[in-house]
Amino acid sequence: xxxxxxxxxxxxxxxxxxxxxLARLGHEVHCYERESVAGGMPxxxxxxxxxxxxxxxPLDGPAYAAELVRRARQAGVTLHTDHTLLSxxxxxxxxxxxxxxxxxxxxxxxxxxxxxxxxPRPARLIDxxxxxxxxxxxxxxxxxxLQGRRPFRRAVVIGSDIVGFSAIMTCRHAGIEAAALLEEAxxxxxxxxxxxxEEMLLGTHVYAGCDALSIEGERGRIEGVCFHWQGEExxxxxxxxxxxxxxxxxxxxxxxxxxxxxxxxxxxxVTQGFGTPHPGIYTAGNLLRGALAAYxxxxxxxxxxxxxxxxxxxxxxxxxxIATPTLENLDxxxxxxxxxxxxxxxxxxxxxxxxxxxxxxxxxxGREVMRSRINARPWQTVTLPWFGQEVKEGDRLELxxx
Numbered sequence: 001x002x003x004x005x006x007x008x009x010x011x012x013x014x015x016x017x018x019x020x021x022l023a024r025l026g027h028e029v030h031c032y033e034r035e036s037v038a039g040g041m042p043x044x045x046x047x048x049x050x051x052x053x054x055x056x057x058p059l060d061g062p063a064y065a066a067e068l069v070r071r072a073r074q075a076g077v078t079l080h081t082d083h084t085l086l087s088x089x090x091x092x093x094x095x096x097x098x099x100x101x102x103x104x105x106x107x108x109x110x111x112x113x114x115x116x117x118x119x120p121r122p123a124r125l126i127d128x129x130x131x132x133x134x135x136x137x138x139x140x141x142x143x144x145x146l147q148g149r150r151p152f153r154r155a156v157v158i159g160s161d162i163v164g165f166s167a168i169m170t171c172r173h174a175g176i177e178a179a180a181l182l183e184e185a186x187x188x189x190x191x192x193x194x195x196x197x198e199e200m201l202l203g204t205h206v207y208a209g210c211d212a213l214s215i216e217g218e219r220g221r222i223e224g225v226c227f228h229w230q231g232e233e234x235x236x237x238x239x240x241x242x243x244x245x246x247x248x249x250x251x252x253x254x255x256x257x258x259x260x261x262x263x264x265x266x267x268x269x270v271t272q273g274f275g276t277p278h279p280g281i282y283t284a285g286n287l288l289r290g291a292l293a294a295y296x297x298x299x300x301x302x303x304x305x306x307x308x309x310x311x312x313x314x315x316x317x318x319x320x321x322i323a324t325p326t327l328e329n330l331d332x333x334x335x336x337x338x339x340x341x342x343x344x345x346x347x348x349x350x351x352x353x354x355x356x357x358x359x360x361x362x363x364x365x366g367r368e369v370m371r372s373r374i375n376a377r378p379w380q381t382v383t384l385p386w387f388g389q390e391v392k393e394g395d396r397l398e399l400x401x402x
Contacts, residue, residue: 004030006308007093007107009085012040013294014285015113016068016077017301018308022111023075025309030107031072032083032095038072039065040115042294044141047169054295062145064294085114088257091280109280109308112254112268113301116286118163119246126158126243128215131222133240137167140242144174152240156225157181160188160195160208161245162379163291168204171242180236182227183208187355189245189379207234215241247290264324265289265332271319271339272347274304279316282308289332289351307342317341320391322348323398329353331378333399340391348384348399352376356401362387363398374401 008019011033019031037043042050045061052058055067072079086102087094091110096102118136133152135143143149155176157167160183171178181195186209188195195206210227216235217223224237249267260277262269267288268276274284284304285297319337324330329352355377362370362384370387384399391397 001092001104001106003106003108004028005107006030006109006111007032007105008111008113009093010040010113010115010285010287011035011038011069011072011079011081012113012115012285012297013042013065013068014115014287014297014301014304015040015111016072017298018111018113018284018305019077019079019301020068020072020075021302021305022309023072023077025305027309028078029076030078030080030105032080032085034082034084036082038069038079038081040294041138041141044138044145045166045170046141046145046173047166049166049169050294052295054298068298085253088253088259090278109312110282111304111308112281112283112287113285113297114250114254114287116247116249116290118244119248121241121243124158124243124246126213126215128213128225129217129220129222131215131217131220131241133222134215135240135242137163137170137242137244140167141170144170150174150176152176152222152238154179154238155240155242156236156238157204157242157244158213158225159183159244159246160185160190160206161247161291162190162194162293163247164242164244165190165194167242167244168202172202176240178202178204179238180205180207180225182210182213182225184210184213185354185378187378191377191379245291247286249287249290251287262336264330265334265336269319269321269336270334271337271342272335273307273311273339273342274300274335275307275311275319275339277319277337288334314341318393320393320395320397323396325398326401327352327399329356338391338397340393340395347386350376350382350384350399351378351380352382353378358401360384361400361402363396363400364389364391365396366398 008031042061043065050064168178212228284300331351
């Protein structure tokens with residue numbers, strides 16, 4: 001069995017940034033990617049909006065991904081594409097590739113950057129016909145950006161996450177009319193200014209609070225989408241439907257690997273240093289809680305790499321979980337653990353499923369150490385600064401909302 005110093009699994013923005021930073025810090029790094037080309041989801045996005053905040057120049061998705069790959073190779077990272085992770089047992093990983101078949105490696109340190117995936121139509125319980133013209137945003141972008149194909153001419157997008165507006169931009173790039181964007185929740189999951197801008201500039205009507213959605217047609221051919229909105233039944237003609245957003249971490253394999261699990265994020269619990277309860281295993285990017293922007297994943301990859309590097313000689317300590325018993329609307333929390341050996345201050349980030357207003361208390365061993373006023377929309381990330389007091393092994397941390 002081959003033994004390697006550092007293995008990074010996933011070659012999207014987080015994985016490539018972590019690999020590059022680790023190589024620059026002097027580590028021998030092997031990065032494994034299941035697709036045939038590294039770069040992650042940005043290489044599927046043919047529109048602009050990448051690179052400005054992290055690479056300091058505007059790029060479209062494929063150019064952004066190619067630049068991250070170039071930097072990784074230049075730093076000395078060994079990239080392995082077409083490598084699918086089959087199992088993870090401690091620091092032993094089993095992969096499959098076309099050239100080698102199934103094989104195992106053992107790594108001294110592992111950084112998981114597996115990313116996230118969209119929730120498809122069956123899990124959303126949307127009624128109506130089945131059709132090959134019902135896609136996720138990722139599938140649409142593969143058709144348009146990677147294959148140069150136009151799968152339909154007029155589309156309805158379901159889901160108002162930021163990626164839903166990426167789907168609209170992809171449609172525009174391919175010459176597809178995006179007739180409408182529908183959201184089942186009574187609120188949009190993006191700033192209303194963005195939604196109204198799309199309506200004014202692109203003519204895509206945006207509806208929040210839609211229910212009784214049904215995809216109409218016959219013999220696999222879509223004719224339109226029927227829904228109720230503000231007490232009225234509406235029908236929008238289209239020949240394609242795009243389901244967007246509601247990202248969940250790529251967690252199926254990790255669930256089978258007997259690793260610790262945090263149901264709040266549907267992912268591994270993680271410290272402020274991107275470590276997990278399993279020594280030598282780190283994680284970063286959208287695997288932590290579903291999709292965030294590429295530049296944020298890039299920054300997390302760099303931070304996780306630096307933490308892995310400094311943690312090699314740091315004595316291990318038992319991490320302290322952050323309890324959230326009264327946060328019923330919590331969508332995710334990061335970090336969800338506190339490593340008492342790491343320096344402070346650090347930031348705790350929260351996101352809620354629904355509009356949330358109230359007071360959030362931070363309790364240390366049952367004593368209030370910070371009070372924060374919360375007024376958050378579902379698309380907003382709430383950032384709580386460190387409360388200025390050191391925590392020790394055995395302490396109790398809790399966030400309580402009222």
